[in-house]
Amino acid sequence: MTSHTSEGTVPWPAELAAEFRRKGYWEDRALGSYVLDTADRLPDKVALVEGDVRITYSELANRMDAAAERLLQLGLKADDRIMLQLPNGWQFTILTLACFRAGIIPVMALPAHRKYELSFLTELSESRAIAVPDVIKDFDHQALAEELASSIPSLELILVSGAANPLNIRLEEILAPGTDAAGARARLDASAPSPDAPALFLLSGGTTGLPKLITRTHNDYAYNIKATSLPTAVTEDTVYLGTLPASHNFPLACPGILGILFAGGRVIMLPSPEPRKAFAAIEREGVTLSTAVPAVAQRWIEHQEEMGGNQLASLQVIQVGGSRLPDEIAYKVKPVLGATLQQVFGMAEGLINTTRLDDPEDVICTTQGRPVSEADEIRIVDEAGNDLPDGTAGSILTRGPYTPRGYYRAPEANARAFTPDGWYASGDIVERRPDGNLIVQGRDKDMINRGGEKISAEEIESLVYRIEDVTMAAAIAMPDPVLGEKLCLYITVKPGTEVTLAQIQDLLRRTGVAAFKIPEHLVVVDELPTTKVGKINKKDLRADIAERLASTSQAK
Ligand code: OOB
Secondary structure, three states, rough: OOOOOOOOOOOOOHHHHHHHOOOOOOOOOOHHHHHHHHHHHHOOOOOEEEEEEEEEHHHHHHHHHHHHHHHHHOOOOOOEEEEEEEOOHHHHHHHHHHHHOOEEEEEOOOOOHHHHHHHHHHHHOOEEEEEOOOOOOOOHHHHHHHHHHHOOOOOOEEEEEEOOOOOOEEEEOOOOOOOOOHHHHHHHHHHOOOOEEEEEEEEEEOOOOOOEEEEEEHHHHHHHHHHHHHOOOOOOOOOEOOOOOOOOOHHHHHHHHHHHHHOOOEEEEEOOOHHHHHHHHHHHHHHOOEEEHHHHHHHHHHHHHHHHHOOOOOOOOEEEEEEOOHHHHHHHHHHHHHEEEEEEEEEOOEEEEEOOOOHHHHHHHOOOOEEOOOOOOEEEEOOOOOOOOOOEEEEEOOOOOOOOOOOOOHHHHHHHHHHOOEEEEEEEEEOOOOOOEEEEEEOOOOOOOOOOEEEEHHHHHHHHOOOOOOEEEEEEEEOOOOOOOEEEEEEEEEOOOOHHHHHHHHHHHOOHHHHHHHOOEEEOOOOOOOOOOOOOOOOHHHHHHHHHHHHHHHOO
């Protein structure tokens, strides 16, 4: 088979690709085909549940294929991109699968994204279509999509879930069952996308500047899903509750929604992890597996401690990741929630580490696990790039069959984040124990991890510099008891001027920045500390904010 090289993406070296095939990591199948297998095996089993909507595997397969053909009839073709900004619901899942079948590449935007992020991502991906809900929590997503389409030439089609305006396309009509399931399947099989072609674009957590697109191929993503399904013991009997935004790699494919659908389990989708609704769904559906960020796990623990009761009786495993789970909270998971904790240290760029379900308690509660695949390579290095012995913390580098070799159309970012021989530097500071388990000690990337949502400091700083009176700006992480971290901004201003937090928040809101990225705390100082080479010393700023917070909490 010839290796597919899509413009703007960085392929794995041919020899390695051949090895991944030989070893069976890459199966040379398009992602949509796995769901068809399940549908053949378990046609009448319920695959997908959202509220009162219950969709069986045969209906899922039928709708997926019918939708894929309707997307093609709209004029979209393989390798075209579609911006996907939908809340957790059946529409998200079927549209994603339909894109996989047709070879159309979904760009996995978050429901929280606004004009600033969506316009940037639409332009970078040259998306021809966008799929949005009508209105959520008073925000008119349809109006924003129309605004984007009027200014971005590539964007021709607007698909709307719910009440679509007359000129837009009703998503529910695209996703309706078809009348010729066998015909659609044969036609789509005949034009199936190359397994080495991009299947989807995930968004990077924002190491520097604007978000980057991560190309995940059918081959690599299918393996990501299979490799993460093993340590989580996914079977046909798995009932999965997905409450985190489904466009994140973790709930989508680690093993997530796709892993459960590949295995023939049942997926329950909820748009929010709010404990009362989540617990009711767990009880009603007999949920066995769910995924949380630490802030959500903590909320669930507090809710259970407050309410007591037996609603979580069916829950066997809860995966927690996205940011560092404090050991104290980890130790509470099993006693309070009654489920086995699985820590997950992963990234949209590839590498996934997990604790194993039968690991000893200290491994489960104090480490972030080890790679899911024997083919994942890891190095822990010092600043000069020298390998460090186990037990010494350093920067983690990784390569493997589901860790791509570069971002999409981003040679400069690639030069920084990837070594010439293809190692990805995630910017995490990690210690490897002699038993192979990793402990995330911190990071050396300029990012704020707000309850699992990543914010690039540079991106926010560059926006704050639009305020004329701001002379210097530094976005840093400040500790938060609930979210782990929040964004705190340090600035200096022109003499005699004043800049307030409200003013900055207002500017960012008007710019259309996602709410989770808006600074929550402002410190105005006369001067920012600098390092020997003249860069802003963020380490000092982090120490400074910690001290300020400690003294205000003491004063209370
Ligand atoms: C997941 O993916 P991203 O791409 O949103 O963020 C990746 C970054 C990592 O580089 C690390 O800085 C942080 O998030 N992170 C953790 C962590 N899991 C992720 N830091 C400490 N402890 C953990 N357990 O966040 C992601 C993707 C797939 C599965 C799980 C998480």
